[in-house]
Amino acid sequence: MSIHNYDVVIVGAGPGGSTAAKEAAESGLKTIFFERGRKPGEKNSSGSGLGPRMWLDFDIMKELSPDVCPSMRAGTAARHYFVDSNDEVASYIMTRPTSSVNYEPAKSFITMNIYRSEFDPWLAKFATDAGAELKTSTLIVGLLKEDGKVVGVIDEKGEKYRGIVIGADGVISTVARESGLRSKWAQKQVTITIQYDFEVSPKKIDDIMGDETLAVWWSAVFPAAYQVFFNDGFHIGFGNWMSWWDKNPLHYLNRCIKLKYFQRLVRILDAKPREFQSHLLPWQGEPYDTHTDNVMLIGDAGGFPCPLEAEGMYPAMITGRAAAEVAAEAISEGDTSIEFLSRYDTAWKKTSVGEDFEAGSELYSIWKALPFSPRENMSWIVPLVSEVLGGIIDWSEPHPKRIRQVARTIKGYLPKIIPMLMKEILPLLTASLGEEKMDLVTNPEKLLAAMPEVELALAQAFMSADDEEE
Ligand SMILES: Cc1cc2nc3c(=O)[nH]c(=O)nc-3n(C[C@H](O)[C@H](O)[C@H](O)COP(=O)(O)OP(=O)(O)OC[C@H]3O[C@@H](n4cnc5c(N)ncnc54)[C@H](O)[C@@H]3O)c2cc1C
Structure with a gap:
């Protein structure tokens, strides 16, 4: 099998990997990124709410429109239902961006809701347009090592790719494991997150929900459930750390969707169940062991979702950009040692994501x-x-x-x-x-x-x- 030489090899074409690939290619690095799915976004949870900080920090977000991402729906207002121990909605309130929010588009929506099957390929195209090479349907199974040090990656066919490695391969990160950075998450660092996705006609959502297109079902019986509306449907789900569940998580999710109130919404929206999903999601007070010789971990692979509500898309993109910048410096100075790559920690800590983690343990605790x-x-x-x-x-x-x-x-x-x-x-x-x-x-x-x-x-x-x- 042959060895292919690159400056940067990135495992994963989620929001973190695609951002890293775009930034690396734009700074002139020979870049390749790998995706095990047939296309980016195929293997992710159905949908996500995108936080407005993405528009603040990434100019490309201004190009996101229903033409390229038909599932888009602004989550303008959020209902907060309070469910008591008798499975009754005892009260609810509605919130929208408050007067202290001081920039657009944060004044206009809390989240912009999209399906990942549309968003992830859209984002990856910016990287390929910048010159990064994307290899889909390619599973990276191991790391290429010389004298015990990581020098690249190996795919399932045994093809080898040399270069500085950015692990953007999500929560179950092969790069983290194979580089020795983490063998597995502790139970209190990772959640199991399950959700049902429902199909609803866009008109019904417009007529019945108006702009109240987010909801949190705060509850005395199950972990708080989030409900996110997209153009033609919604998903409802929740998570909790692996250590919390005393019953199958589905028991609790079913209890949520059997609420009389929720069932009434399903009826009036004429919502049809479309998919069930179960994923893992890191949720911790502070990312640690984010790099070693010639390797950096970004996004979920590095444990970067926000310590409060596990917003993970924006941190993946921010850490992807930081890792690509540090990779460019490391390559130009000919030093990809663990000591040099500690610049990566310095870089992400200076960002808005770093600021969240300054209060990480308190946010996690609350x-x-x-x-x-x-x-x-x-x-x-x-x-x-x-x-x-x-x-x-x-x-x-x-x-x-x-x-x-x-x-x-x-x-x-x-x-x-x-x-x-x-x-x-x-x-x-x-x-x-x-x-x-x-x-x-x-x-x-x-x-x-x-x-x-x-x-x-x-x-x-x-x-x-x-x-x-x-
Ligand atoms: C149910 C659920 C709901 C969520 N909702 C939100 C939300 O509303 N808003 C938000 O901001 N965040 C949300 N998140 C978190 C968010 O999805 C993640 O934090 C984000 O996707 C992390 O991006 P990433 O690029 O680090 O990893 P991922 O998006 O997981 O991308 C990793 C990519 O790497 C690929 N891959 C993995 N292993 C390999 C391999 N060995 N070889 C090749 N390719 C590989 C995968 O197929 C995948 O495409 C949610 C998460 C879950 C589970």
């Missing part, structure tokens, strides 16, 4: 405590939210009496609310605001000193109270 802990926490949070939302708009008693009743009920939750605040909310605020600013929030004296108006107002209020007493 997600674990809320949507991923239905029985332990959502079982009291759902009734609490419903009490607040529904309690006041209630005609059963005079309103002042209702307010006292609601306040008493909320007081009953304090033994749960306060530990949650201390254990989850304050650490996250501290990680986001910094110790100094948090000290301001939690230290009343400093807070007053920082806001002289408040101090003055309080002093005046007390003075007038004193006057009244006199």
Whole structure:
């Protein structure tokens, strides 16, 4: 078998691999990327919501349109259903981008929803247009090694490809395993994520859902389920770490889709089940072991999905770009050692993805405590939210009496609310605001000193109270 020489060999043509291939080819590197599917996107989950940061950081996103990606549907508003322990939707609220969101297209949608079978080939074409070579229907089975060091990859036919290796091969990464970077994920680092995909006519979605084309089913009985609408259908699914499941995950997903409320939606939308999918997805507080001699891991292979809601497309693209830039530097300086490639960690940590991981362990922890802990926490949070939302708009008693009743009920939750605040909310605020600013929030004296108006107002209020007493 022959050896083919490249500057960069990339395993995987998902969003990470295609972005790395495009950037590498554009910087003049001889680049090849491999995809085991017959085309990019064939082996991925049906659809994804794309985060607006993709439009901020990747100019090509402005070219994404229904002409090239007919499944596109903007996820403009999100319904948040709260499902109680009796499988009832106890309350729901609707949210859309808020006034503090300060750029387009983030003001216009929360996510842009697409099918991967359309998006991934579209993205890969930018790489091939830039000169990268794409080999589809090609499974990479191992790494080419010389003197114990990785120098390239080997495909299932035994063809060998030399070059700096970028592992963009997703959650079950051959590159991670064969390079010795990771033998397998720990149970608390990887989720099993299952979903049903339904077909619905675009007109029905327009008429019935309008722009409410995202939903989260927060629940006291199953991990929070996401529902994402595409042009001609939607999927509903959820995940949790491998260590959580005490029953087959399908038991819980079926419980979700059997909700009376959900069934009513299925009926009025005339939704027809189209596909069932089960995938793994890394979900951790911090990526680690992302590179070794001549190898870098990007996207899911490196464990980069966001530590809060596991948004993974944008991190894959950002880390793909960072790895390609570092590969170009490494090749021009003739040094692809682990020490040189530590520039990759420096590079992604400077990005918006790195900023998310600065609060990674706190974000991971709060997600674990809320949507991923239905029985332990959502079982009291759902009734609490419903009490607040529904309690006041209630005609059963005079309103002042209702307010006292609601306040008493909320007081009953304090033994749960306060530990949650201390254990989850304050650490996250501290990680986001910094110790100094948090000290301001939690230290009343400093807070007053920082806001002289408040101090003055309080002093005046007390003075007038004193006057009244006199
Ligand atoms: C059910 C589900 C829903 C999700 N929803 C969202 C969402 O709404 N928004 C979002 O941002 N993220 C979402 N994610 C996460 C997102 O899909 C991933 O984070 C993202 O696809 C990672 O991109 P990647 O390029 O690193 O890997 P992948 O997209 O997994 O691409 C890896 C590619 O490598 C190929 N490959 C693997 N092994 C080999 C090999 N040995 N040889 C050749 N080719 C190989 C695969 O076929 C695949 O095409 C979701 C994930 C799941 C499972």
